[in-house]
Amino acid sequence: MADMKLTPTQFVPESSKEDEVPAIGATIELRRHQIFPTLTEQEIKRLHRFGTVRTFHKGVRILEAGHTTFGMVVVLSGRIVIARYDGLGNSAPITEHGPGEFTAEVSQLAGRPSLVNATAMNEVEALVIPPESLRALVIAEAELGERIVRALILRRVNLLEVGSGGPVLVGPPGHPRLFHLQSFLTSNAHPHTIVDPKEDAQARTLCEYYQPTPDDWPLVVCPDGSVRKNPSDAEIGRCLGMLPDLDPDKIWDVIVVGAGPSGLATAVYAGSEGLSVLALEQRAYGGQAAASARIENYLGFPTGISGGALAGRAYVQAQKFGVEVAIPAVAARLICDTYPLQVQLTDGTRVQARSVVLSCGARYRRPSLANIKQFEGRGIYYWASRIEANLCKSEEVVLVGGGNSAGQAAVFLSGHASKVHMVIRGEGLKATMSSYLIERIRATPNIELHTHTEIVALEGDEEGLKQVRLHDNRTGAEEDCDVCRVFLFIGADPNTDWLGDCGVDVDAQGFIRTGHDVTKAQCRANFEQGIYPPDQPIRAALETSVPGVFAIGDVRAGSTKRVAAGVGEGAQVVSQIHAFLANLPAAV
Incomplete structure (x- = not known):
């Protein structure tokens, strides 16, 4: 879809040029001193080696939402006003920066476009620090860098809380593509705004101008003012800078395919040890683990941590160490008959690396129901975040699955739904779920466990799912349940079908063999072919x-399917990459 450009105030009524929005979200108001710290003169002197002093005259736009890619701007004299801004022309002040204060939030670590406008209120002298120097700064200046990174993270949290910055999604409530894009942006912790054309005058005017057909929903207004009709995830990624242009001639030390916990661990440790790293993620960083409402058995978090929070911290760490993360970037083919190795994406782009780490995880498993795809995003869900939870307030829902992820989701949803019907085919949860979760489920009055049961039919219409049919495998009895939300946590299949051209060895279930398992399998094959001795490297x-x-995490045969185990393998593989690169012939 070609970009369509808005005149900045084309769809803004005069009375709404400035929205009345809070500058600071209520839940982090008490952390204002951490969000907007003031640096001392001595600290600023230490920063001068990382940037260049520039002068901006009164009224000059220093940062422009959707365009400017400065890393950080430290005010030396004068004042700067920071304002939220969207592609429709809406603007509202967030704060002012005076001497010793600085601009930036987490996206500037990676050189992504600004989410806010910054304008010189008078003559301003400032220290401009580019993204690569900002990353060097937060590593070299440990204590100061910690304060700066904390401020950047809290500013992103604040933008998410008050709904500032990012794209504007325009469409009818409940539309599956609108829900999909909202889920995509939320999973990547990217600020955005959703408006209903029936309720919002600007949105109505926008729709009258572009005349969207049913296939054009939603309209998306990017921060730079360009408008897209029913854009793909990749188009959204490009307009937000999440999916950068990848240089096909650059040779990376490591390409990591998949940015779940194991892939992010590899990215962080490899980046921190000086390797150039490109991480390719097909949907959202954190993988399936990011959908976990609470991880309670991860070392160092006695009260638990949400999968999204854990993944978000790792993502910022990776950016801090200079890792290039491309989202959404879907690997379609691994080419290993030449060197360097190549990964081809679904859009045809090829990227090169001296080593490749496969942490591509698995795809959500679907039950064998003929019309299941019809209701995906409109009643069928494969994860349970706050978005989905808000859809089922005071409703009864069905959750299918008996593993830890299913247990965490059931407990989380029980705080929103009136009742959670937990459906499993087995006789109980003991064989598949941790005991602490079993006890919690037993103690939750609005969770009902249905054993020896499965879904055999789905009914609904264009608006979404309306009814499911449950079958008792012991008695043969069937029951129709009027529920509009079904959550599926029935496992996943390894995402390895794209590796066929490269000949990466997999087991009977499609999981990737590594190390001793490779040697055993090849020795066995040699023996069966009469090759003796069956020695293998x-x-x-x-x-x-x-x-x-290399292969790590859930996609690896024999791996322990736990977040901590994946993180451990992600760290462990870096030393093996170093050994491999050290033993390459000098010419290579």
């Missing part, structure tokens, strides 16, 4: 059958 523990290609 020794593989590193996480190396696949293809030299320089």
Whole structure:
């Protein structure tokens, strides 16, 4: 879809040029001193080696939402006003920065476009620090860097809380594509605004201008003012800078395919040790773990932590160490008959690396129901975040699955839904779920467990799911339940079908063999072909059958399907990558 450009105030009624929105979200008001710290003269002197002093005259736009890619601007004299701004021309002040204060939030670590406008209120002298120097600063100046990074994170949290910055999604409530894009942006912790054309005058005017057909919903207004009709995730990623232009001639030290916990761990440790790293993620950083409402058995978090919070911290760490993260970037083919290795994306782009780490996880498993795709995003869900929870307030819902993820989701949803019907085919949860979750489910009055049961039919219309049919495998009895939300947590299949051209060895279930398992499988194959002695080269523990290609996390055969185990493998593989690169021939 070609970009369509708005005149900045084309759809803004005169009375709404400035929205009355709070500058600081209520839940983090007490942390204002951390969000907007003031640096001392001595601290500013230490920053001068990372930037360039520039002068901006009164009224000059220093940062422009959707365009400017400065890393950080430290005010030396004068004042700057920071204002939220969207592509429709709405603007409202957030704060002012005076001497010793600085602009930036987490996206500036990666050189992404600004989410706010910054304008010189008078003659301003400022220290402008580019993104690569900002990353060097937060590493070299440990204590000061910690304060700066904390401020950047809290500013993003604040933007999310008050609804400032990012794209504007225009469409009828409940539309599946609107829900999909909202979920995509929320999963990536990116600020956005949703408006209903029936309730909002600007949105109505926008729709009258572009005349969207049913296939054009939603309209998306990017921060730079361009408008897209029913854009793909990739189009949204490009307009927000989440999906950068990737140089096909650059050779990375490591390409990480998949930015779940294991992939992010590899990115963080490899980046911190000086390797150039590109991480490719097909939907949202954190993978399936990010959908967990609470992880209570992860070391160091005795009160638990949400999967989204854990993944968000790791994502910021990766950016801090200079990792390039591309979202959404879907790997379609691994090419290993030449060196460097190549990964081809679904859009045809090829990227090169000296080593590749496969942390591509698994795809959500679907039950064998003929019309299930019809209701995905309109009643069928594969994760349970606050977005989905808000959809089922005071409703009865069905949740299918008996693993830890299903248990966490059931407990989370029980705080929103009137009742959670937990459906499993087995006789109980003991064999598949941790005991602490079983006890919590038993103690939750509005969770009802249905054993030896499965869904056999879905009914609904264009608006979404209306009814499910449950079948008792012991008695043969069937029951129709009038529910509009079904959550599926029935496991996943390894995401390895795109590796066929490269010949990466997988087991009977499609999981990737590594290390000793590769050696055993190849020795067995040689023996069956009469090749003796069946000697094979020794593989590193996480190396696949293809030299320089490693596998970690859920996609690896024999791995422990836990977040902590994936993070451990992500850290462990970096030393094996170093060993592989050190042993490459000098010419390579």
